[in-house]
Amino acid sequence: MADSSIGYPASLDALHEATAPGRLVASAGGHVVASSAALPLVDGDLSRFGAAWATAGQDTEPAAGQFRLGLLRLHTALLRDTVTKAMATLDGRTADGTSLLSRQLIQGALADAAAEIRECEQMYLMPGPPGVAKDWLISQRLIATGRRLLDLFGARGFLADGPAVDLFLAEVTSNVYLHPGTENQDA
Amino acid sequence: MPDLTTAGPPLGTDLLDARLTTVLRHCRDMAPDIRAAGAAIERDPDAIVTLLDLPAVAVLRAAATPQRYQYETPDLDGVTLTGTSCLEWTVVLEAVSYGDPGLVLAGPGPSLSGAAVAALGSEAQCADYFARMAGPTWTFFALTEPNKGSAVLELETRLDRAPDGDGWLLNGAKRFVGNGARAQLGVVFCRRAPGPWGIEAVLADTSDPGFRGELLPTVGLRGARLSHLRFDGVRVAPAQVLGLDRPPSRRGFHGAMTTLLRCRPTIAGMALGVGEAACDYAARQRPHLPAGQRARLEAMRHRIGAVRRLVYEVAADIDAGVVNAHRVGAVKMRAGHVGAEATMLAVDLLGPGSLLEHPWLAKASRDVRGFEYMEGTTNVHRQSIFQGLLKGTFFPERAA
Numbered sequence: 001m002a003d004s005s006i007g008y009p010a011s012l013d014a015l016h017e018a019t020a021p022g023r024l025v026a027s028a029g030g031h032v033v034a035s036s037a038a039l040p041l042v043d044g045d046l047s048r049f050g051a052a053w054a055t056a057g058q059d060t061e062p063a064a065g066q067f068r069l070g071l072l073r074l075h076t077a078l079l080r081d082t083v084t085k086a087m088a089t090l091d092g093r094t095a096d097g098t099s100l101l102s103r104q105l106i107q108g109a110l111a112d113a114a115a116e117i118r119e120c121e122q123m124y125l126m127p128g129p130p131g132v133a134k135d136w137l138i139s140q141r142l143i144a145t146g147r148r149l150l151d152l153f154g155a156r157g158f159l160a161d162g163p164a165v166d167l168f169l170a171e172v173t174s175n176v177y178l179h180p181g182t183e184n185q186d187a
Numbered sequence: 188m189p190d191l192t193t194a195g196p197p198l199g200t201d202l203l204d205a206r207l208t209t210v211l212r213h214c215r216d217m218a219p220d221i222r223a224a225g226a227a228i229e230r231d232p233d234a235i236v237t238l239l240d241l242p243a244v245a246v247l248r249a250a251a252t253p254q255r256y257q258y259e260t261p262d263l264d265g266v267t268l269t270g271t272s273c274l275e276w277t278v279v280l281e282a283v284s285y286g287d288p289g290l291v292l293a294g295p296g297p298s299l300s301g302a303a304v305a306a307l308g309s310e311a312q313c314a315d316y317f318a319r320m321a322g323p324t325w326t327f328f329a330l331t332e333p334n335k336g337s338a339v340l341e342l343e344t345r346l347d348r349a350p351d352g353d354g355w356l357l358n359g360a361k362r363f364v365g366n367g368a369r370a371q372l373g374v375v376f377c378r379r380a381p382g383p384w385g386i387e388a389v390l391a392d393t394s395d396p397g398f399r400g401e402l403l404p405t406v407g408l409r410g411a412r413l414s415h416l417r418f419d420g421v422r423v424a425p426a427q428v429l430g431l432d433r434p435p436s437r438r439g440f441h442g443a444m445t446t447l448l449r450c451r452p453t454i455a456g457m458a459l460g461v462g463e464a465a466c467d468y469a470a471r472q473r474p475h476l477p478a479g480q481r482a483r484l485e486a487m488r489h490r491i492g493a494v495r496r497l498v499y500e501v502a503a504d505i506d507a508g509v510v511n512a513h514r515v516g517a518v519k520m521r522a523g524h525v526g527a528e529a530t531m532l533a534v535d536l537l538g539p540g541s542l543l544e545h546p547w548l549a550k551a552s553r554d555v556r557g558f559e560y561m562e563g564t565t566n567v568h569r570q571s572i573f574q575g576l577l578k579g580t581f582f583p584e585r586a587a
């Protein structure tokens with residue numbers, strides 16, 4: 001199980017290792033995303049955030065259900081951590097002499113996020129055939145929840161030394177590994 | 188660089204008169220150069236110093252400078268900018284942001300601080316301030332504080348009487364200040380006395396002793412060069428206090444609110460510019476989208492157009508001296524949302540791995556999120572909209 005508390009790139013590497021020991025897992029579209037340490041020769045837009053991507057090679061393994069499930073687990077774990085961090089941050093901020101955490105609007109937003117996370121966890125834990133479309137649906141909901149949580153941090157939600165980076169990387173891996181690739185089909 | 192111009196005016200621009208339609212078209216035509224500049228600024232925000240000859244830089248500066256202080260007046264296909272119109276400024280920033288919002292935020296010129304100086308400053312202060320823009324000069328607008336956000340009434344940065352009786356001393360800190368650590372001067376909001384009328388806006392020079400600034404790393408909009416500022420006994424002379432000859436009720440607090448209200452439509456315009464650009468990018472990359480996907484894209488364009496009309500409406504109201512803060516906040520909030528959703532739609536339509544294979548789109552999807560945090564977050568505007576509902580002033584009387 002990947003550990004979100006060590007940062008998303010490292011957690012992603014752990015997921016690669018747990019799924020395909022000694023190798024990296026590739027998306028159906030032929031991409032690999034991992035930490036900058038795991039893909040040290042590749043540079044690009046992600047390097048500023050501690051991650052890197054490459055085109056899949058012979059030493060990679062195609063993503064299977066277990067890896068996709070691991071990404072969803074990692075994403076929900078990250079969101080749980082973000083809820084905790086948001087509560088601590090908001091408790092330390094005051095307006096009109098009271099903690100922002102005491103505001104009904106804030107409490108409601110945190111409650112909605114927490115409930116959404118629990119629902120998503122149940123969605124991917126439910127028995128039944130795993131589906132690419134279902135994984136994408138869940139990840140889209142997780143992305144939306146993450147963005148709403150980031151908004152609660154105020155401008156800190158835009159800083160690269162806070163939770164925004166890990167949540168952005170979770171969006172990237174979702175786009176790479178969980179997108180169903182049905183954009184050519186009509187609705 | 189691919190041709191970025193699109194056929195026909197964007198949806199919602201039917202509210203613009205011929206003059207502003209010309210301004211919009213002129214600025215949109217600069218998009219390819221602006222996008223290339225934006226990519227350079229993303230790699231190195233300080234690259235802006237090599238891009239100052241771009242026509243867009245002069246246009247941005249003029250749009251925020253009252254005409255009588257403009258030292259250069261760019262000709263936009265026969266139109267010159269007044270530099271005093273909120274709607275004009277919004278149109279310019281939206282169109283330039285269609286190319287890249289990073290150039291808007293990285294460039295030199297008066298920007299928000301200029302709006303504060305124009306709103307509060309004496310004739311001498313305005314003349315001195317805008318004369319420095321010929322530099323080129325970068326400026327900042329320091330309102331937000333580490334523990335208070337942008338709650339104007341709660342700010343803690345102090346303006347204390349100097350022990351030697353010669354002016355005041357500025358002490359405190361500001362956070363999330365665009366260009367703060369790279370600018371030459373800017374406006375700092377501070378407290379001289381308790382209560383709303385004890386707030387002052389002062390001009391501060393970053394070379395003054397006691398002024399320190401450090402850059403904050405951001406997820407997107409690197410050109411904004413968000414900064415943390417500290418003031419440790421920065422000396423402030425009476426001539427640096429904006430509008431000292433005005434009554435306190437027409438100085439600092441009034442200036443902060445006036446500036447924020449005037450700038451919210453411009454931020455909304457920037458978000459819409461990025462959103463529109465994302466839609467066009469997806470359409471250009473995927474010219475043969477299936478009907479269902481094309482319908483999603485067109486629906487997004489219509490949403491952008493609808494919010495654009497609202498943005499133009501509140502900007503025109505501000506120019507007419509009719510300010511409804513609840514509606515102004517609402518359009519800024521909605522523009523930020525629709526802009527972000529447009530980038531997400533484009534990412535989706537371009538398929539798996541699009542965030543890796545389309546660096547511009549990945550950048551746009553990160554940049555657009557920054558507008559949430561400028562000039563008030565969603566929750567601040569939600570509360571304001573609710574207050575407008577309570578007062579019965581949010582909805583205009585006439586139905587659309």
